[in-house]
Amino acid sequence: MTSDEIRQRFLTFFEERGHLKRPSGSLVPASxxxxxxxxxxxxxxxxxxxxxxxxxPAQRMTSCQKCFRTVDIDIIGTTTRHITLFExxxxxxxxxxxxxxxxxxAWRASLDVFGLSADDIWxxxxxxxxxxxxxxxxxxxxxxxxxxxARDRIVPCPRSENFWQAGPTxxxxxxxxxxxxxxxxxxxxxxxxxxxxxxxxxxxxxxFMAYDQNPPNTVAPLPAQNIDTGxxxxxxxxxxxxxxxxxETDQFAPLIALAQQRSGKTYGAGGADDVAMRILADHTxxxxxxxxxxxxxxxxxxxxxxxxxxxxAIQRGRSLGIEDSxxxxxxxxxxxxxxxxxxxxxxxxxxxxxxxxxxxxxFGRTLENGTALxxxxxxxxxxxxxxxxxxxAAFQLHDTYGFPIDLTRxxxxxxxxxxxxVGFEERMNEQRLQSQLAGGRIRxxxxxxxxxxxxxxxxxxxxxxxxTTVTAVRDGxxxxxxxxxxxFYAQGGGQVSDAGTxxxxxGDCRAQVVDVLRVGDDQALVLDVQEGQLHDGETxxxxxxxxxxxxxxxxxxxxxxxxxxxxxxxxxHVHQAGSYVGPDKLRFDFTHGHGMSADEVRAVEDRVNxxxxxxxxxxxxxxxxxxxxxxxxxxxxxxxYGDVVRMVEIGDGSYSRELCGGTHVARTAEIGLMKIxxxxxxxANVRRIxxxxxxxAVAYMRERDRQLHDAATALRTDPARIAERFAALxxxxxAKARAGDGAPTVDVFALVGKADEVEGATVLVTEVAVDDAxxxxxxxxxxxxxLPDAAIVLGARTDGKVAxxxxxxxxxxxxxxxxxxxxxxxxxxxxxxxxxRDTMAQxxxxxxxxxxxxLAAARGAILTALMAGD
Ligand code: ALA
Numbered sequence: 001m002t003s004d005e006i007r008q009r010f011l012t013f014f015e016e017r018g019h020l021k022r023p024s025g026s027l028v029p030a031s032x033x034x035x036x037x038x039x040x041x042x043x044x045x046x047x048x049x050x051x052x053x054x055x056x057p058a059q060r061m062t063s064c065q066k067c068f069r070t071v072d073i074d075i076i077g078t079t080t081r082h083i084t085l086f087e088x089x090x091x092x093x094x095x096x097x098x099x100x101x102x103x104x105x106a107w108r109a110s111l112d113v114f115g116l117s118a119d120d121i122w123x124x125x126x127x128x129x130x131x132x133x134x135x136x137x138x139x140x141x142x143x144x145x146x147x148x149x150a151r152d153r154i155v156p157c158p159r160s161e162n163f164w165q166a167g168p169t170x171x172x173x174x175x176x177x178x179x180x181x182x183x184x185x186x187x188x189x190x191x192x193x194x195x196x197x198x199x200x201x202x203x204x205x206x207x208f209m210a211y212d213q214n215p216p217n218t219v220a221p222l223p224a225q226n227i228d229t230g231x232x233x234x235x236x237x238x239x240x241x242x243x244x245x246x247x248e249t250d251q252f253a254p255l256i257a258l259a260q261q262r263s264g265k266t267y268g269a270g271g272a273d274d275v276a277m278r279i280l281a282d283h284t285x286x287x288x289x290x291x292x293x294x295x296x297x298x299x300x301x302x303x304x305x306x307x308x309x310x311x312x313a314i315q316r317g318r319s320l321g322i323e324d325s326x327x328x329x330x331x332x333x334x335x336x337x338x339x340x341x342x343x344x345x346x347x348x349x350x351x352x353x354x355x356x357x358x359x360x361x362x363f364g365r366t367l368e369n370g371t372a373l374x375x376x377x378x379x380x381x382x383x384x385x386x387x388x389x390x391x392x393a394a395f396q397l398h399d400t401y402g403f404p405i406d407l408t409r410x411x412x413x414x415x416x417x418x419x420x421x422v423g424f425e426e427r428m429n430e431q432r433l434q435s436q437l438a439g440g441r442i443r444x445x446x447x448x449x450x451x452x453x454x455x456x457x458x459x460x461x462x463x464x465x466x467x468t469t470v471t472a473v474r475d476g477x478x479x480x481x482x483x484x485x486x487x488f489y490a491q492g493g494g495q496v497s498d499a500g501t502x503x504x505x506x507g508d509c510r511a512q513v514v515d516v517l518r519v520g521d522d523q524a525l526v527l528d529v530q531e532g533q534l535h536d537g538e539t540x541x542x543x544x545x546x547x548x549x550x551x552x553x554x555x556x557x558x559x560x561x562x563x564x565x566x567x568x569x570x571x572x573h574v575h576q577a578g579s580y581v582g583p584d585k586l587r588f589d590f591t592h593g594h595g596m597s598a599d600e601v602r603a604v605e606d607r608v609n610x611x612x613x614x615x616x617x618x619x620x621x622x623x624x625x626x627x628x629x630x631x632x633x634x635x636x637x638x639x640x641y642g643d644v645v646r647m648v649e650i651g652d653g654s655y656s657r658e659l660c661g662g663t664h665v666a667r668t669a670e671i672g673l674m675k676i677x678x679x680x681x682x683x684a685n686v687r688r689i690x691x692x693x694x695x696x697a698v699a700y701m702r703e704r705d706r707q708l709h710d711a712a713t714a715l716r717t718d719p720a721r722i723a724e725r726f727a728a729l730x731x732x733x734x735a736k737a738r739a740g741d742g743a744p745t746v747d748v749f750a751l752v753g754k755a756d757e758v759e760g761a762t763v764l765v766t767e768v769a770v771d772d773a774x775x776x777x778x779x780x781x782x783x784x785x786x787l788p789d790a791a792i793v794l795g796a797r798t799d800g801k802v803a804x805x806x807x808x809x810x811x812x813x814x815x816x817x818x819x820x821x822x823x824x825x826x827x828x829x830x831x832x833x834x835x836x837r838d839t840m841a842q843x844x845x846x847x848x849x850x851x852x853x854x855l856a857a858a859r860g861a862i863l864t865a866l867m868a869g870d
Contacts, residue, residue, distance in 0.1 A: 001114075001240040003087075003251050006233050007064050007341070009113045010089045017105065019091055020058035022046075024065045024342070027085075027293040028302065028572045037302050038068040038290075041166060042090035043207075043228040049094050050171040050209060051630075052223035059096035064089050064233065066289060066342065070305050073312075074406070077278035080245030081201065084309065085286040087233040095224025100143055102206050102227045106178060107147045110204070114236065120181045122193045122200060123149060126163055126174030127156035131217050137174050140208070144176070157194040164207040164228075170630070171222060173209040177202050180239050203239060204231040247278050251337060255281035258333055263320035272414070276316040283313040284330035285338070291331075291355045292348040294571040296593040298685045301575060303591055310359045311404055315367060315411075325364075327356040355593070362759065363402060366867060370401030374408065378415050388412065391423025398424075400868055453482040455522045460487040460498065461620070461663060464544040467505065472524075473536050479511070479527045481534055487544050488525060490518035494579035495556055495662040498544045505539040508532045513542075549663070551583035554671040554693045557618055557664045558608065559586050560648065562674070562691065563634070564656040565607035566590055569600055576634075577686045581662065585677075585692050592687045594757060596679050608674045615669035616651035620660075623647050633657040673697050680789040681760045682811065746770060748782045755787055759866035761812055762790035765859040767851060770796050773803040773842060780805045780840075791817050793826065793858040795851050802830045802845040802854065813838045816869035817862050826858035 001009075015021055025045030027038050039045070042065035049056035065088045072082045091105060110116045123144050128136040136156060144154050156162075165172035179193035179200040187199030194200075209226040211219035237249040247256055256267050259277040267277050290306045297307040310327070317326050331352045339345040345352070377393045389412050397403035409419045453472030464487050472482040481502075491497040497516035502525070503509065509532030517524045527534070534540070559581055566574045570592055578589040596604075623631075628647045634657065648664055650656040665671060672694040682688035692700050708719045717725040737745045746768055755764035764787060770776050776796045783792050784807050792807045804826045806819040813819075819841040827834045827843035830850040834843020845854060 001237075003233055003237045003249065004341070006114075006236045006240060007087065007089065010109065010231065011062055011064060013109050013113050014060075014062035014091045014105070017060070019060040019062035022057075022061050022063040024063060024087075026572075027066055027068050027289060028295060037305065038070065039065065040067050040069055041065070041228075042067070042088040042230050043092065043171075043209075044166060046092060046094075046228075047166070047171065050222065050226050050228070051212070056094045059094050061092045061094075062090065063092075064341075068286065068290070068305075073305075073308065074410070076282050077275040080198070080247065081235065081238070083234060083246055083282045083285075085282070085289050089231040089233060090229050091227065092229070093227035095226060098210075098225045098227060099139060099208050102208070102229065103140065103143045103147065103176070106204055106206055106229065107144075107149075110178060114240065116180065116239070118148065121149070122153045122155065122179045122181055124155045124157045124162055124177045124179070124194045126176070127158055129159040129163065132159065132163070132219055134174065134219070137176070137208075140174070140176050155192050155194055161194045164205065164209075165213055169214040169216060170212065171209050171226070171228075172211050172213045172219065173207050173226075173228075175205055175207040177206070178204040201235060201239065203235045205229060247281060251285075252281050254337060255284065255330060255333060258330060259320065262322045262326050262329070263317075265320055273320060276320050279316045280313055280320075280330065283309040283316075284327065285334050287313070287327075287356065288331045288334040288345065288352055289338075289342070291352045292342070292344045294573040296355060296573055296591065296685055297359050298591050302573070303685065307359065308404055308406060310356070311363050311367075311407060312410075314360055314363050315371075315407055318364075318367060318371070325357065325360055327360045328353050331356045362867060365863075366402045370397055370403040373397065373401065374403070374411060378412065378417060381417055382415065386417075388418030388420060391420040391427055394419050394424045395427040398428075402867060454484070456483055456486045456524075458487075458489070458523065459485045460489050460544065463487045464546055464549060466542045468540060468542060470534055470536055470538045470540055473534055478514075479529050479534065480517075480524050481527060482522075482524050483540070483542060486516075486523060486525070487542055488513060488516045488523070489544075489549075489663055490516040490523040492518050493660060493662045494559070494581045495552060496580075496582040498552075499548050500542065500544040502527065502534070502540050502542050504532060504534065505541055509534055509538075509540075548583040550665070550670075551694060551696065552581060553663050553665045555583070555586040555691075556581045556660075556662045557650070557668060558612075558671050558674045558691065558693045559588055560650060560656050560658055560660070560664075561608045561611050561668070561671075562586070562588055562604065562689065563590070563658070564650075565604045565611075566592075566689075568607060568655070569603050570596070577682075584696065585690055588689045588691070589682050589686050590689070591685055593685050595681070596687065601676055601679055605674065605676050611650070611655070612668045612671045612673060614651070615667050617667055618648065618650050618664045620646055620648045620664065628657070628659055631657055633659050670694075675700060680811065681757075681762070685760055687760075688811075746775075746779050748779065748786065751779070751783060752786050755790060755792075758863060761815070761817075761862075761866055762787055763792075763859065763862055764790055765793040765855050765862070766795075767855065768794045768796050770798075772796075772798050773805070773844070776803050776805050777842065780807045783807070791819075791822070791862050793822055793855065793862070795826065795830075795855050795858075797848045797851060800848065802832070802848050802851050804830075804834065804843045804845070804854070804858070806836075806841050806858070808839050810839060812866075816865040818865070821865070822858050822861045825861040826854040829854040829857045 011021055025039060029039055042063055048054035067088050068085050073084055075082055076084060110121060125140040126137040128134055141154050162175050164175045179202050182199055182201055187197045191197045191199045207228040209228045210222060212222050213219050234246050238246055241249050243249060246252060256277050259280045260267050265273050267274060286309050287306060295302045295306045297303055297310055335345045335349055374397060377389055381389055394405060394408050397408050398405055405424060412419050459466055466485050466487045468483050468485040470481050471484050474480045488498040488500060500513045502511045511527040511529040513525050514528050515526040559579055563576055573591060575591045577591055580587040623645060628645050633647045645659050646661055648658055648660045674691055674693045675697040676689055676691045678690045680688055712719045712722055715722060715725045754766050755762050768776060768779050776794055780792060780794055789809045789811055791812050794805050796803050804823050806823040808817050808819040818838045820835040823841040823843040824835050827845045830845025831847045832845030835841055
């Protein structure tokens with residue numbers, strides 16, 4: 001029986017018994033369910049029905065759901081039965097049938113549909129659990145016996161085995177599992193199902209979902225008694241196809257064959273090569289499905305899971321001796337094997353190809369260097385009789401060579417060495433701190449030590465003015481004070497600190513608040529005292545600058561709307577990767593693999609402005625983290641929340657709910673309007689949008705209008721006809737140039753077309769036909785205007801020599817690309833030298849023959865810098 005037949009027969013069996021067939025949901029959970037990173041069970045897309053929050057389309061349903069379990073990544077390949085991506089068949093009852101029917105259906109299907117012999121099936125049941133206050137599932141034992149299962153083949157198991165829950169909280173219940181006995185040849189006569197043995201293969205789990213767990217370990221009955229079951233297609237395939245491992249079944253054998261063909265190695269000898277081939281087969285399936293569902297490789301969340309399986313596969317492929325590109329071929333084979341059942345694989349064929357190829361290309365290059373370095377480190381550690389690899393080495397591999405720590409750990413483990421994980425984490429934290437400091441996001445000043453006053457109560461969600469007392473003062477270059485109650489917001493969550501003033505109640509002092517320092521949950525004010533002095537215990541009136549605060553709030557709410565619109569327009573792979581929210585503008589960084597088209601930008605802008613004119617209410621509320629997650633609030637990476645969280649909901653919450661400590665407008669229409677002013681790259685796979693709202697947006701558009709008007713005046717036409725007039729002038733100029741001294745003109749537009757995107761950056765490296773360095777500089781200047789975010793390197797043959805110029809956008813300088821270094825690299829290849837600033841540099845060389853090599857070297861230097869900078 002093929003895997004396709006298994007799927008088909010299961011679904012038909014249940015359709016014939018009144019179940020509505022549901023399509024598989026995405027591997028990326030619904031946008032408002034952040035409780036899991038990836039879908040891990042068939043019941044997940046049906047959760048709102050089980051919870052009684054939504055009306056199900058039918059009370060009986062059946063599905064084949066694609067699932068991904070990250071917990072098993074490390075052991076893939078070392079066993080015959082674990083895989084990351086699998087298909088789960090299930091039958092579900094929402095308040096319709098319960099235990100008796102579920103057991104009968106499973107029994108009949110096992111025998112009649114899958115042709116198993118009753119003698120080969122064992123079952124487990126829940127033995128009860130004191131902590132949950134639940135007794136043993138005697139009812140299930142009786143029901144199984146009624147099916148004819150002998151009592152000694154019904155094995156009670158503890159909560160750890162036979163109580164199922166999708167997460168720490170939520171719908172759950174006792175379960176009963178069906179096992180296939182592969183015979184004593186696979187183990188011992190006294191092996192039992194439920195234990196860690198290869199003899200008993202679990203193939204179906206029946207969950208009697210009757211409870212809601214919240215908080216953990218406390219169960220309450222659900223509105224209705226439900227059934228949730230799961231049968232692994234790939235496990236059943238092992239049984240049906242009578243093979244020893246999943247990797248020999250019909251979905252995997254062709255992938256193993258491809259691995260053999262590409263590596264020239266033979267599968268089945270045991271050992272590292274077998275493990276590597278299994279990893280290739282499993283991981284290439286996994287990455288193909290993930291990309292098809294919109295996940296892109298990155299360093300966070302799902303993107304990191306994807307990157308991890310990609311990099312593991314690439315490394316194993318190389319270790320098998322495959323030298324050329326291979327991931328896209330495996331991806332194509334997965335599409336061929338699975339595409340008839342999952343049409344998204346065909347639809348996303350081009351993306352799959354692109355992402356597999358680009359990760360392989362970028363990681364492949366660093367892998368070689370990293371592998372060589374790791375081999376040296378391992379040899380040294382072994383020579384010196386050390387137990388493991390030090391934190392510095394592991395960090396260097398991660399930081400400089402993009403070597404994931406898991407890979408370092410695995411390869412080290414193959415040589416019986418450990419890794420200093422604690423030290424590695426410390427270095428990661430240091431680096432995070434450094435980049436946060438560089439980004440101005442936190443300040444380490446130990447204000448609390450200097451100012452031992454009691455913690456300040458922040459009242460600024462409700463008040464912008466506060467009559468309060470000074471509880472501590474520190475005089476110095478800057479005066480720092482603490483207040484009992486403070487209306488000032490301290491920078492955090494992307495939102496800048498409030499500005500404002502403090503005045504003594506008796507009128508003899510006045511100060512400007514220049515900064516608000518966040519110290520844990522506490523805060524302190526940095527003041528510029530303009531009159532008098534502030535004393536401990538003094539009564540003061542604290543006033544937040546209302547206009548600035550309101551502008552900031554408009555930008556903050558607009559940021560939430562932007563986030564929601566981006567996810568709606570581009571997909572659920574979009575996640576916040578950083579933000580700036582001030583009175584002047586908003587900046588939003590998010591995960592996305594390529595630049596947005598003009599249409600996409602417009603669609604996002606329209607969506608946000610639609611929500612603004614709907615004048616929806618913005619309602620911040622205190623709730624528990626579990627409640628917020630159950631409602632699907634977006635929790636942002638890297639933020640830590642206590643048990644009680646603040647959730648900001650817009651409208652009815654259907655399009656935006658985020659955990660957020662910032663301040664917001666009361667209704668969306670207060671934002672007025674939002675205008676996106678730029679969209680560009682911020683790091684590999686991270687895009688950056690800047691936008692303006694309210695009066696700033698109006699001012700921006702007015703300024704644009706003025707510029708257009710000035711341009712029209714200069715061109716002696718009106719704004720609507722500028723493009724036309726400009727095109728006419730350009731062809732006049734070209735004609736003149738042709739008729740004139742014959743000096744070649746450079747078509748800057750054609751050069752722009754040669755730019756490409758690598759590592760999330762626009763790069764243009766090319767030869768230009770001009771005669772001297774000055775002309776080359778002019779071309780670079782004109783290109784800069786057209787490619788403002790790019791790294792540009794131009795070379796020209798000038799009178800038997802070569803000239804180079806490099807121009808690098810500040811955003812890329814920040815990522816480590818320095819014009820001076822790049823141009824020097826090029827010049828050295830062409831037998832010369834030079835340098836300059838980080839954003840602009842010039843150089844010359846003596847050997848025109850070397851120009852192409854020199855430009856290639858420049859390109860290499862840019863790529864290396866970009867990769868090291870990520
Ligand atoms: N949801 C149950 C499981 O995943 C069926 O095992």
